[in-house]
Amino acid sequence: MVEKKKLQVEAISTGTVIDHIPAGQGIKILRQLQLLGTDLRITVGFNLPSKELGMKDIIKVENRLFDEAEASELGLFAPKATINVIEDYSVRGKFKMSVPEQLESVFECPNSNCITHNEPVQSFFTLKQRENDIQMKCKYCEKSFSKDIVAGL
Missing domain, CATH: 3.30.70.140 (Aspartate carbamoyltransferase regulatory subunit, N-terminal domain)
Structure with missing residues (x-):
């Protein structure tokens, strides 16, 4: 058949x-x-x-x-x-596709004290794969977040 x-x-x-x-x-x-x-x-x-x-x-x-x-x-x-x-x-x-090394002007920084919320600068994150997650580090406040937090998921 x-x-x-x-x-x-x-x-x-x-x-x-x-x-x-x-x-x-x-x-x-x-x-x-x-x-x-x-x-x-x-x-x-x-x-x-x-x-x-x-x-x-x-x-x-x-x-x-x-x-x-x-x-x-x-x-x-x-x-x-x-x-x-x-x-x-x-x-x-x-x-x-692949995980990009950096993302600019795509997501807001989740840190409410970050300069990107009060100044005319574009967000900028560097990305790193860690186990089963992707960590995103803000260029300005230097804090790292899970991709799910940054993307608002």
Whole structure:
């Protein structure tokens, strides 16, 4: 008997596909990239089977190509995710995510006494992987926080 493969998520003609997202992180990515509440056509799959991860999430955004800055934010939530740029139903570009070394102007420092809350300076964090967490150190107040605290999760 021949085993048929069935697409669990519909193909898109043009746009971006974020694949290999650890299960449960997809909603965080949708929030962080401010994709919820837009008029973009977005297809999301949660807890799909994955050979590598066991279970994964996937996000497909039609007619929108992510830039590198947006992609670097994803590395915080899904460091092993893959970004696929789709044109005419074919993958035209593909790159893997990784935890960025630094993030600028993406998150506010959770320290209410940090200068970034009272002065016109952009936030700046250096990132370090520690066991099962990513620590983010503010350039200005020099305090370190878990990524979940900085991202408000």
